[in-house]
Amino acid sequence: MASTSEFTGRHMLLVTGAFFGVVIGVNALMAVSASRTWTGLVVDNSYVASQEFQVKADAAHRQDAAGWTMDIAYRDGRLIVRIAEDGEPLDLQEVQAFVRRPVGGHDDITVPLSPGPSGYEGAVTLASGVWDITVTTAPTALGAIERETRITVR
Structure with a gap:
């Protein structure tokens, strides 16, 4: 059964x-x-960040309209940033790059960049992987430059 x-x-x-x-x-x-x-913290004050965002966005639009371009490369322990207007390098002040991993915050470093043969250059050792680089400058006639680019180091 x-x-x-x-x-x-x-x-x-x-x-x-x-x-x-x-x-x-x-x-x-x-x-x-x-x-x-x-940590979850993106900005300390979201209202202030929103106001700053619009100022930065307006400056970026003016710079793009003027034909400004930026190229970033990493070779032989050097971060190389070329900022040009219609192919001609721009003379800028206080150029620096904030280099960080996309997530974490444990490898963040600010690299001062100085004029070099290929553009603005700074020595930094980056491990292989993905890096976010934010290049900033002192204010220009079209506003301060603040551009972010992601690179992969092999």
Whole structure:
């Protein structure tokens, strides 16, 4: 004779408990992982950041309209930034690059750039991987330059 087992309230309680146990466990794991890898802080004051964003965006539009271009390269331990107007290098003041990993904040460094044969250059050792580079300058006639580019170092 074949035995039949029926699905009881106890079985339902175990299935429901297992389901919520998995959901809560995965959420806890993700929360711990997120808190260990990123602080979550993007800006100190979002209102001030929004005002600064518009000023920077307007300056970037004026610079683009004037034909300004920027190329970034990393070779032999040197960060090279070429900023030009219609192909001619621009004479800029206080050029620097803020170099950081896209996530983390543990390898951040500011590199002062000085005029060199290929553009504005600065010595920095970058490990292989992805880097975000924000180049800034002192104010120009069309506003300060602040451009961000992502590079991959092999």
